[in-house]
Amino acid sequence: MDVDRIRTRIRAAATRPTDIASLAAFRIIFGAVMAGGIVRFLASGQLPKIYGEPKFFFTYPGFSWVQPWSVDGMYVHYSVLALLALAIMLGAWTRIACALFALGFAYTQLIDVTNYLNHHYLVVLVAAQLALLPAHRAWSVDVQRRPELACSTVPAWIVWLVRFQIGVVYVFAGLAKAKADWLLHGQPLNAWLAARTETPIIGRFFDEPNVALAMSWAGFLFDTTIVIWLSWARTRVPAYVVLIVFHGLTGYLFMIGMFPIIMTSAALIFFSPSWPRVLLRRIGLARFAEPRGSALPPLSARTRRIVEAAIAIHVVVQLALPLRHFVYPGPVLWNEDGMRFAWHVMIREKHGAVNFIAEVDGGKRVEVPPSAYLTWRQEREMGSQPDLILQLARRIGSDLRAKGYTGVRVYAVTNVSLNGRPSSPLIDPTVDLLGVRDLGARDWVLTAPDSEPPVIRPLRRNP
Amino acid sequence: MQNRVVPASAFARRARLAIASLGMSALERGGRGLVITGLVLAGFGCGGETDKHDAMTDNFDRSALLAHLATNVLLPIQEDVAAKAALVPAAIEAHCTALGSGTGDTTLGTARLAWQNAVDAWERADALKVGPAVMDALPATLRDRIYAWPAQAPCDTDRDVVTHFNAPASYDLTTKLGRQRSLTTIEYLLFPQTDMHSCVTEPPGWTALAANLPLARCRLALTLAEDVATAANELVTAWRADGGNYVGELAGAGTSASSIASAHAGVNLVSNSFFYVDRDVKDMKLAESAGLVMTTVCGVVGEPCVREVELRYADRATFAIRINLSALRQAVSGTTPTADGPGFDDFLIAVGQPDLAANMLADLDAAIAKASALPDSFLGALTSNYTAVVDTHAAIKQFTNDLKSQFLTVLALDIPDDVASDND
Helix, strand or coil: CCHHHHHHHHHHHHCCEEECHHHHHHHHHHHHHHHHHHHHHHHHCHHHHHHHCCCCCCCCCCCCCCCCCCHHHHHHHHHHHHHHHHHHHHCCCHHHHHHHHHHHHHHHHHCCHHHCCHHHHHHHHHHHHHHHCCCCCCCCHHHHHCHHHCEEEEEHHHHHHHHHHHHHHHHHHHHCCCCHHHHCCCCCHHHHHHCCCCCCCCHHHCCCCCHHHHHHHHHHHHHHHHHHHHHCHHHHHHHHHHHHHHHHHHHHHCCCCCHHHHHHHHHHHHCCCCHHHHHHHHCCCHHHHCCCCEECCCCCHHHHHHHHHHHHHHHHHHHHHHHHHHCCCCCHHHHCCCCCCCCCCCCCCEEEEEEEEEECCCCCEEEECHHHCCCHHHHHHHCCCHHHHHHHHHHHHHHHHHCCCCCCEEEEEEEEEECCCCCECCECCCCCHHHCCCCCCCCCECCCCCCCCCCCCCECCCC | CCCCCCCCCHHHHHHHHHHHCCCHHHHHHCCCHHHHHHHHHHHHHHCCCHHHHHHHCECCCHHHHHHHHHHHHHHHHHHHHHHHHHHHHHHHHHHHHHHHCCCHHHHHHHHHHHHHHHHHHHHHHHHCCCHHHCCCCCCCCHHHHHCCCCCCCHHHHHHHHHHHHHCHHHCCHHHCCHHHCHHHHHHHHHCCCCCCCCCCCCCCCHHHHHHHHHHHHHHHHHHHHHHHHHHHHHHHHHHCCCCCCHHHHHHCCCCCCCCCCCHHHHHHHHHHHHCHHHHHHHHHHHHHHHCCECCCCCCCCCCCCHHHCCCCCCCCHHHHHHHHHHHHHHHHHCECCCCECCCHHHHHHHCCCHHHHHHHHHHHHHHHHHHHHCCCCHHHHHHHCHHHHHHHHHHHHHHHHHHCCHHHHHHCCCCCCCCCCCCC
16 A cells, blocks of 8 residues: 555545534533633632732743733633633634633733643643634534534544544653653652542542552553543443543542543543434434534635644644653653643652852852742742743842842752652752753753652551 | 651562562653553552551551640640730730829839730741631631731831820721731830831821820720730630630541541641741741841841841840740640640651651751750840851751652642642
8 A cells, every 4th residue: 555545545534524513512511611610710719829929920931921910800811711711612703712712811821830730731722723623613603693604514634633632631641651650659649649548438448558559550551541442432431431430530539620521521522423413312402413504615725735734733743742851851750841731740749949049249148038939839839840940040130130239140959859759959059040041951950869759658547 | 756666568669679670660761561561460469468458557647636736736825825815905904004103114014024925825826827817717817916927017006006095986996907906016015115106207196195105005005905815815716616616627627527628638737837937937037137038128138137027126036936946846746845646747757757757857956956046135146146047047947948848748738828729
C-alpha cells in the first residue's frame, strides 16, 4: 500500500459524514459545566483572594501587560463568562460566545501564573476549538434563528479532533505518571491516602499495605489506556463506568474542582456520534432526536488546505508541549521545566520555603520574605517553581533600583521538599538571579535530590 | 511528646528493592508497558497480607491529638485570656478613680500590670489562632477587638480621647475600627507619659483637656478594656462545651458531631496556626523591626524601624516573642506545664518521620533559647544587642524552613489559606 493510497483512505475516512449529535451535545454539556463552574467559583469567595489581595502577579512571558480589573470588575468579568457559557450551552451566537469565552477565560489565567490549573488550560483549548467547529449547527438557538445553518452530519475529522484533545489529556496524564516516585514508591498517593484513612467507607482500605502503590498503578494504567477502551465499542460502556468511578473517586478524595466533571462529561465524545439521539429516544423525547438539515457543506480546496495545516500544527503542538520536558535536563518534578501545559495532573506533593537576600552597593544586605509580596496561596505555588522564584527576584531587584540602590544583587535561599523527601535547596544560593536568563539550561537550578521518597505510614482509622 | 516504637516497613522496602532490581529507572524515560503490566499484577498480588498491616500502620490517633490540643492547650489559653481580660477594666477604673482624686501614680502600675497580663495571655492565643478567633461565622473582628496589632492608629485614638471625654454618651465604640480599640490602643493610652499627641495637626479640644488629659485617656482605656473583656468572654464562650462548643467541634472533627469534615481537616486547622511564627513573628516582629527586611513604614534597610516594633510603648516585644514561641512548642509537642499528650512530633513519628520530628523540635528549642537570650527590652536590643535579634530571626527561620516544606509534604497538609482552592 503506497503513501498516496493511505492518504486517500485517511482523507475518505476523515471526511465521511458523521452524525453531528455528539458534537452538539459536547457543546451543550461544556457550556452547562462551565456556567456551573463559574457560579461555583463566584460563590466560593476565592475571587477577592486571587485577584484583589496580591500585591504582585506572576506573568507569562510576553503577557506582563495582562493586569486584573478591580475586584468588582473581576466579578463582572466572571459573570459575563457565566453568561457566555450559558450562550454556548444554548447555542446562541455560539461561535462568538465561544471565542469570547476562550479569550475571557484565558485572560483570567494569564493574570497570574499561580492560577494555572491543567483543567483551566483544557477549558481554553476546548472553547477555542468550539469557536471554530460547527457545534452550533444542531440543537441551538442559532439554528432556530437561522434554519439554514442546521446540519445533520459533519465530517468525521471534526469529532476526531475533539476526541484527540480529550485523549491527549488522558494519555499524557498517564505518561506523566511513569516516574519512579509514582510507580515504584507510590508517592505522592501514599502521603495523600495516609492522611485520608478516615474517609467514610473507602478510608478503611487506605491503611492497607500497598494500597497507594496499587492505586498509583491503577491511575497510571487508567490514564494511559482509557482512550483505547473508550474507542473500542465492545469495551466502551464498562470503560465509561470505570471512568465515572475513577473521576468520582478522585473528585471525592482530592480538591480538584471541576476537573472530574469536565472529564466525565467530555469523555462522552468517544461514544457513537449518535448517542444523544439514542438517549433522547429512550427517555421519550424522540421528537428532539430527529436530524435536521443536511450534511455540512464541503470546504473549498483552499480552505481545506488551511484547515489541514492548522490541524496539523495544533496536533504537533499538543504532542510536543507535554513531551518538551524530555529535552530539558533533570527531572521535571524537581525543576518544573516543561511542567505546565503538559497534563502533569496531580503527580507531586511539593512545598518549599524561600527567602530572598538582596545585596546593594555599600555592603548593605537585606532579606525579602515572600510575604512582602505574596499571598499564602501564591507563596505556596512559587515555593517550588524556579521560574516563579526568578520572577519575584527580578521584581525585588527592580523595586530596590527604583528606591535608588545601585549594584543590586538578589539571591534565593530555598528549601524544597518533593514527595516527602527531606528539604533540599532548589536554587543555587550563590547565583545572583538578576544575572540569569530563563531560557536554555538553567544552571542556577540545583540538581534534584537522589534519595528515595519516604514511606508515609498510614494511620489507623479511629474506631 | 509520647515515646513510641516505630516498626520498620519491611514489605514496602522489599517491594521497592525487587522493583528497582528490574532496572525500572528507564521508566523515567517512559515506555516498558509490558514490564509495568507485570509489576502492577505483582503489586496487587502481594497485597492483603494481614501480617503486614501492623508493620505499615501506627496506632496514632489524630482525634486524640485534636482532643488533647483542644482540651488541654487551646481551651485553657482562651480561658486564660478571658480571665486576664476580665481583670483589666477594674484595674483601669481604679486608676481613673485615683486620677480623679489626684492619687493616680500608685494605681497606674496596677492598671499597667493588669493590661500586661492580658496581653501576655493573648500572645499565647495569637500564636495558636484556631477556630472562633479566625472564623467567619463569628464577627470577623473578634480577634481585632481583643488585639488588633499590627493595626494601630495613635492619631485617631488621640481624637477619640477628646470626644470620649467631652461627650461620652455620643461615643460609639461599635463604629470604631480595630486600630482604634483593643489592647493595642489601651497600651497607647496607658504607657506614654506625655501630653503630646500623634497627629500632624492638633486634634480639636486637645489643649482644652489640659490637666484632664490623663483622666481622659484613662476613661477611654476603660471603655476599650470593657469591650476587650466582653470580646474575650465571647471567644471563650464560643470555645466552651457549654457555649459554642468549638472544643467539641475540633476534638470531634470527622464525626457527625462536628462541622469539620475530617480529623485531617481539623489537624490542618491547627497546623495553619503554626504559620503565625513565620509571617508574624519572624517577618514582622523581628525582621521588620530590626530592618532585616525592607519596610514601607521606615523605608530603610539594615537599620531598626522602631515604628514596626510590637508593643513599643510598653516595650514588651521580647516577652511577646517568647510567649509566641512557647505556645507554639506546646502545640507541636503536646506538652504543657500541666498536661502531656500527643503532639505533632508524635504525628510525624507515627508516619515514619522521627528525624523530622526531632529536627523541628530541636530547631524550635534553639529559637526559644535565642529568644530567651534577647534583652527584656526589645527597643534596647535593637540598639545595644542587635545580633541577638538577628540570631533569633535566623533560628526561627531554621524552624520555618521545615515547617513550610517537608512538614507539609509528609503530613499532606496545606498552608493556611482561608479559602480552599482547587488543585490538579
